[in-house]
Amino acid sequence: MGGRQVSTPQDWQGQRVTVAGLGVSGISAARALAGLGAVVTVVDNGDGDAHRARAAELAEQxxxxxxxxxxxxSRAGDVLPEGTELVVTSPGWKPDSPLFTAAAAAGVDVVGDVEIAWRLRGTDGRKPAEWLAITGTNGKTTTTQMLASILEAEGLRTAAVGNIGTPIIDVVLGDEEYDVLAVELSSYQLHWAPSVRAHSAAVLNLAPDHLDWHGSMEAYAADKGRIYEGNTVACVYNVADPATERLVEEADVVEGCRAIGFTLGAPGPSMLGVVDGILVDRAFVQNRQKNAQELAHVEDVHPPAPHNIANALAAAALARAFGVAPRAVRDGLRAFRPDAHRIAHVADVGGVAYVDDSKATNTHAAQASLAAYEPVVWIAGGLAKGATFDELVKGAVGRLRGAVLIGADRALIRDALARHAPEVPVVDLDRTDTEAMLAAVREAARLAEPGDTVLLAPACASMDMFANYNKRGDAFADAVRQLAAESA
Incomplete structure (x- = not known):
């Protein structure tokens, strides 16, 4: 960090800040900093009706x-306004954007809204809430919401924030006071948040994703690893993913901060794990060499798929690091229900279960989803985002009854199936219109047998056919309901 750390309201008075991006986080940052007396300019290359409407609202402030x-x-978002002392970026802006190149040349720091929120903690005179932070390639949102549910069950004032929900600056500066925040952080947000120092943090998993933004897997992992910097109590890692433990080993933490693992197997000391269907803690107990504390049963986790059990263990580890009682872990997990389109059971039709995991937009997420069911008729495809599918198919081949492929890059999955699962019947739907989902569900129903699961786990992004993964999941659920009506 070359620039000054701003930590009091007075320090913002008159400071010239450029905010990159007119999205939700950019608007939040602009309003908050202007309210503290900064001279704020927002730049965005867009110029549509929605942009103009937002600009008009900000102009009133x-x-x-x-x-x-x-x-x-020149484009507005490429030019550094004269006199800029700090740039606040939105998560999607790439590090090599011309605006940031110009900022670097001028010796101006570039940070994100999460960094601003961290600097603004306590500027209103209240005791700042602690942050329990979560990142990973997959499972971040579910784990963050699980954690918030557990903290609420303990009676703590909390909220799930960061990459989800209300902009984090608005939460930090809002009227409601919190004891602790469950903070989901993306790799983009961590890249632009050099000063954040969480009470405890977890990296759930690491798999190639967003490499076009970060430039390499090494850079992506390094940005994820920033979440551990300065942790005071616990760095939570995934025993099944050694790369997460390496990030802990490389982190500069407060003296006494502990490495806490989570595993789907029996835990060793300083770990949480599963024994005979029970989630247990061997980290935050007395005499952890010999003792374990029961936290919850597998059935308390909804749904009890393996990767969701892992999410629950990570959330429990962070909660226990904050001193939460075992009972609250159980009660919080029991109360939690995942958002739509995350391994959501839609219906049973003809003895076949139909499950919507449209949120599985990359191969790592699809791998976890496929591992939860057997046998499976797999509906997959969309925009591959540069992914390859050989490892995914090799790992799932023993579970596949069949596959139905949709979307622009379905040929990549078809070719992987031909190489590694030639005996698995494949239906290649040569269409990308939105009605293709109904056709896909009907083809999957034809391939499925009673006791099977038809699983939408696309392993791809949705934007070739749908506005987002939610719309894709809705189309799947609508198609299943139509199938059920036809079968009645």
């Missing part, structure tokens, strides 16, 4: 907004 192309033909 004295915030300048530069949209689209400027008078000299």
């Amino acid at each position: 004295g915030i300048e907004v530069r949209l689209g192309h400027l008078a000299d033909g």
Whole structure:
């Protein structure tokens, strides 16, 4: 960090801040900093009706907004406004964006809204809430929400924030006071948050993702690993994913901070794990060499798929690091229900279960989803985002009854199936219209037998056919309901 650390309201007075991006987090940062007396300019290359409407609202607060192309033909989001002392970016802006190159040349720091939220903690005179932070390639949102449910069961004032829900700056500066926050952090957010120091943090897993943004797997992992920097009580890692433990080993933490593993097997000392269907703690107990504390039963986790049990163990580890009682872990897990399109059971039709995991937008997520069911008729495909599918198919081949492929990059999955699972029947739907989902469900029903699961776990992004993964999941659920009506 070359620039100054701003930690009091007075320090913001008159500071010239450029906010990159007119999305939710950018608007939140702009309003908050302008409210503290900063001179704020927002830049965005968009210039549509929605952008103009947002710009008009910000202008009422004295915030300048530069949209689209400027008078000299350059794009607003590429040019550093004169006099800028700090740039606040939105998560999606790539590190090599021209605006940031210009900022670096001018010696101006670039940070994200999470960094700003961290600096603003306590500026209103209240005791800042502690942060329990979570990242990983997959499972972040579910684990963060599980953690918040557990903290609530303990009677703590909490909220799930960060990469989900209300913008984190709004929570930090809002009227409601919190004891502790469950903070989901993406790799983008961590890249731009150099000062954040959590009470405890977890990296759930690491698999190739967003490499076009980070540039390499090493850079992606390094940004994920930032979440451990300065942890005071616990760095929670996945025993089944050694890369997460290496990040703990490389982190600079407060003296006495402990490495806490979670595993789907029997835990060793300083771990949480599963014994005879019971989630147990051998980390936050007396005499952990010999003792274990029961926390909950596998059946208390919804749904009790293996990767969701792992999520529950990570959430429990963070909660226990904060001093939460075992009873609250159990009660919080029992109360929690995942968001839509995350291994959600839609219906049983003709003895076949139909499960929507449209949120499985990459191979790592699809691998976890496929591991939860057997036998499976797999509906997959979409935008591959540069992914390859050989390892995914090799790991799932013993579970596959059949596969139905949709979307722009379905040929990549078809070819992987041909190489590694030639005996698995494959239906290749040569269409990308939204009605293709109904056809896919009907083909899957034809391949399935009673006792099977038809699983939408696309391993791809949705934007070739749908606005987002939610719309894709809705289309699947609608198709299943239509199938059920036809079968009645």
